[in-house]
Amino acid sequence: VINAGKSQHNEDQACCEVVFVERRPSPGARLPSREAALNSLSHLLPHGLTSPSFLSLQGRKGFYFHYWALFDGHAGSGAAVMASKKLHLHICEQLRDLVDILQDPSPPPICLPHDMRACPTEQSQVPLTEDDGEVPNNAVPRFHLEKAVSHESLVIGAIENAFKLMDDQIERERASQRLPGGCCALAAIYLMGKFYVANAGDSRAIIIRNGEIIPMSREFTPETERQRLQFLAFLRPELLGKEFTHLEFPRRIQPKELGKKMLYRDQNMNGWAYKKIQEDDLKFPLIYGEGKKARVMATIGVTRGLGDHDLKVFSSNIHIKPFLSCFPEVRVYDLTQYEHCPDDVLVLGTDGLWDVTNDKEVAGVVMEVLTSYEPNDPCRYTMVAQELVVRSRGVLKERGWRLANDKLGSGDDISVFVIPL
């Protein structure tokens, strides 16, 4: 991590842990409170541990996951610091219900008995997925089909809900814990032979395998999520106050242009068309600007992440949060499906990296640095990460920080994980 001086405190935060997911005690026993579980560090293990997926730790049944995450804060570091300390514990909590199910190779049960922990063995005695003779008194036609749900999709659901609960916790504690601002979140979870890469924001993850680049995330910005935001604003115009229009225009319209025809896009369109400018079109567009300068309601340049519960449009009472999503997109990479060599890596980086160094350049640095170390040197991956950060920052010259190509270096915080596959 480098703080390039944009803010006094580093707004990028990171976390790297091995987490033990302990099966919940049986239903009869008294459960520890959720708060206590979240604040306990007892299920964290020292780094570098190579563990079998399932084991009994001092008699406790469960499994491990490995976890790396980057949090790129904005308008303060509070949300990023909180998320870096807690997100993996929320993921752990969500997975605790699934310990027995994920260990069982048969398909996950669709329905679990009343007030019972997810446990396929106990559950399999109850034929819940079949009709048991009763014909319910129900006029709606019944479909005798059942959707197959994979173990993988349960892990994805657990991660998605963990992001939501993390966001809820930031909302609850933002006043008492002084957590201003928000953060993008990018997390990689290695569990049972698969990487789950969850992204909410404009950080990015790529895998470099045998020199090939495999994208493991996409960025969520006003441009990439334009249609979702316009659709919401179209259905809930009250969220725009009286200041904004859900239509997109290629530039601001001046009042004297009323009655002329101007290019526009609405939420259903990918192309552009002309419309006659009306009074309502003089409002500021919900989405405005291009590339890195695109903003939601002239305020924020990312559309997913954690926090931002108090964020409002400048000098107004219009809240931004309804347009932001705390849910990540989760992509899965099955390590068992491919052969990997010591030079194959997963790279996580905040936008401070990607703004000045593209995927191909990153792959080039990875290859260049790794080949200069012995394949079994444990430092080699750290050296790649360091080199990526340093190169993206550049060198201080008379005319500011400059990259090798003399372009301006990244003035943003820059954080990188390089994870051997």
Place this chain on the structure above:
Amino acid sequence: VINAGKSQHNEDQACCEVVFVERRPSPGARLPSREAALNSLSHLLPHGLTSPSFLSLQGRKGFYFHYWALFDGHAGSGAAVMASKKLHLHICEQLRDLVDILQDPSPPPICLPHDMRACPTEQSQVPLTEDDGEVPNNAVPRFHLEKAVSHESLVIGAIENAFKLMDDQIERERASQRLPGGCCALAAIYLMGKFYVANAGDSRAIIIRNGEIIPMSREFTPETERQRLQFLAFLRPELLGKEFTHLEFPRRIQPKELGKKMLYRDQNMNGWAYKKIQEDDLKFPLIYGEGKKARVMATIGVTRGLGDHDLKVFSSNIHIKPFLSCFPEVRVYDLTQYEHCPDDVLVLGTDGLWDVTNDKEVAGVVMEVLTSYEPNDPCRYTMVAQELVVRSRGVLKERGWRLANDKLGSGDDISVFVIPL
């Protein structure tokens, strides 16, 4: 086109035209009414014409586009018949405003003068895209940037709005013209060196180039559009009546299962998680069923298309139309970017084809049939289309219509265009 006997009248309809887009008369002259323009066939030319992009037809300024489209009707053929007769005229109408702009290689003007046809030459005298000295009295910060809009995106916008206007016309005339039901629409427009493939529904277009398959559309079904539909239902729960829930469950829940835990997905999730079953979860899920059997509100298996304005949930007053979109996704293929041989084709087919014959099999049939004819035989493409339809229908045996692999043939209407590139 084959009618496999599912309905008495063929619900698949098709259209193939060369359309002349005439520049609108200058603003002073009296415009013909929109209705008259739409019903006029004067701008249609005989097929097979190889035309320069722009020309003057008997002194009229404009350009041609080539057009092929398939309409797969449901609940009657009315909407499909109407759309097959009119959609290209709506596209023509939308393009008429763009005749001058598309001819001019400079970027399209962002803003057009008052009440004036889009005409860059006349327009360029007015520096609309620059500040002209006046500082508007406006508190919102002004951004001195302007988004670049391509000619291509104007054509896309024109096609998108043409679908919307076609849908509006079906709504207006559905009573007087007896237009029950709706239809999927797939249209390929060849204009100035590019194919624009617009799809609304579950038909499909692929390009086969040098044996490689290039998808030119994706299907819009309850499964592929689940999150859009759930998002709408979440924001507008009144659209569900009291019969449906926006949550997805892997199967129907029985009342006696109240209080148990069941797998679910909401609009933010791609994975699955368990939730305690509550009273509200006993309602029928908005999206239900898998693959070809997936339905919106237990009623319809496609989520985009034209018509269906009167479609309601069986024995209820709940309208389906708000969940359907008439807007297509438009994909562009630039013919000038590649070299093509006489065996390279664009294939359009309704689901009657794709349900039983996959992309690879279609590519195989294309190669097999084309190589059995001389490269300059004009019939060879028609023979491919015929072979694709006949093979997908199968042969009548004692146990019904059977494919070569003895599986059941398509019982649906089957329509195919094979267009040489």
